Amino acid sequence: xxxxxxxxxxxxxxxxxxxxxxxxxxxxxxxxxxxxxxxxxxxxxxxxxxx
Amino acid sequence: xxxxxxxxxxxxxxxxxxxxxxxxxxxxxxxxxxxxxxxxxxxxxxxxxxxxxxxxxxxxxxxxxxxxxxxxxxxxxxxxxxxxxxxxxxxxxxxxxxxxxxxxxxxxxxxxxxxxxxxxxxxxxxxxxxxxxxxxxxxxxxxxxxxxxxxxxxxxxxxxxxxxxxxxxxxxxxxxxxxxxxxxxxxxxxxxxxxxxxxxxxxxxxxxxxxxxxxxxxxxxxxxxxxxxxxxxxxxxxxxxxxxxxxxxxxxxxxxxxx
Numbered sequence: 001x002x003x004x005x006x007x008x009x010x011x012x013x014x015x016x017x018x019x020x021x022x023x024x025x026x027x028x029x030x031x032x033x034x035x036x037x038x039x040x041x042x043x044x045x046x047x048x049x050x051x
Numbered sequence: 052x053x054x055x056x057x058x059x060x061x062x063x064x065x066x067x068x069x070x071x072x073x074x075x076x077x078x079x080x081x082x083x084x085x086x087x088x089x090x091x092x093x094x095x096x097x098x099x100x101x102x103x104x105x106x107x108x109x110x111x112x113x114x115x116x117x118x119x120x121x122x123x124x125x126x127x128x129x130x131x132x133x134x135x136x137x138x139x140x141x142x143x144x145x146x147x148x149x150x151x152x153x154x155x156x157x158x159x160x161x162x163x164x165x166x167x168x169x170x171x172x173x174x175x176x177x178x179x180x181x182x183x184x185x186x187x188x189x190x191x192x193x194x195x196x197x198x199x200x201x202x203x204x205x206x207x208x209x210x211x212x213x214x215x216x217x218x219x220x221x222x223x224x225x226x227x228x229x230x231x232x233x234x235x236x237x238x239x240x241x242x243x244x245x246x247x248x249x250x251x252x253x254x255x256x257x258x259x260x261x262x263x264x265x266x267x268x269x270x271x272x273x274x275x276x277x278x279x280x281x282x283x284x285x286x287x288x289x290x291x292x293x294x295x296x297x298x299x300x301x302x303x304x305x306x307x308x309x310x
Contacts, residue, residue, distance in 0.1 A: 048207050
């Protein structure tokens with residue numbers, strides 16, 4: 001999977017590394033800003049109210 | 052001229068593995084990479100939950116307090132009012148009680164000297180997770196008493212993550228002040244009891260905690276948070292009773308100096 005991605009990225013190695021770093025940053029941002037906040041209520045280790 | 056490698060030219064690297072191995076190897080490889088990716092994402096989630104939510108919520112809660120122009124903080128003591136004849140007294144007569152505000156309205160702050168002289172967190176109406184507890188911090192159980200009122204002023208807060216306003220709840224000692232400020236008054240409660248209950252034991256929120264069908268005669272405050280830390284198995288409960296209230300122009304002695 002990642003090997004395939006690497007072979008299909010354009011440019012010399014340092015350009016590919018740059019692209020992958022940016023892609024990783026985008027993935028982290030999407031996770032932190034949207035995915036994890038949506039997921040968190042389903043992870044019940046953090047309930048603090050009595051109800 | 053260029054030295055042509057006419058001797059022992061290395062064989063061209065095979066662009067792909069031999070056919071026979073490729074199907075199984077490819078599938079195993081992709082599954083392995085997916086699992087590694089999943090593991091990294093789970094690790095990221097832990098980082099987000101344990102670190103990033105604190106970063107965001109602490110900033111948010113500090114901003115909320117800063118926007119309350121009546122809120123006293125150590126960094127922003129009230130501009131010294133013209134020295135009146137005498138400082139506002141500590142009063143034990145019936146306290147002024149505000150009406151319950153609209154959901155998600157921040158109406159009070161909490162100071163706990165035991166948790167540091169600079170500890171101040173907003174208290175907001177409601178106990179919704181995403182819109183109150185996970186962002187604004189402490190949430191007031193709707194329908195329970197308001198600060199200073201006879202009955203039970205019940206507040207929930209995170210003990211870990213999301214700014215963790217009640218992180219050090221276990222350090223509270225009997226008699227420690229829990230100081231609530233609203234626009235109308237200061238209310239100084241003192242811790243009377245700490246206990247661990249099951250999440251279903253809502254009787255800790257009763258006007259007289261854990262005593263159904265008893266008419267309240269005291270102003271009580273209750274904190275609820277998770278217990279043990281990082282678990283939802285039980286709840287840590289702190290009860291306090293109102294010691295005195297004070298007009299907002301004053302500052303409770305518990306918050307003065309290096310107390």
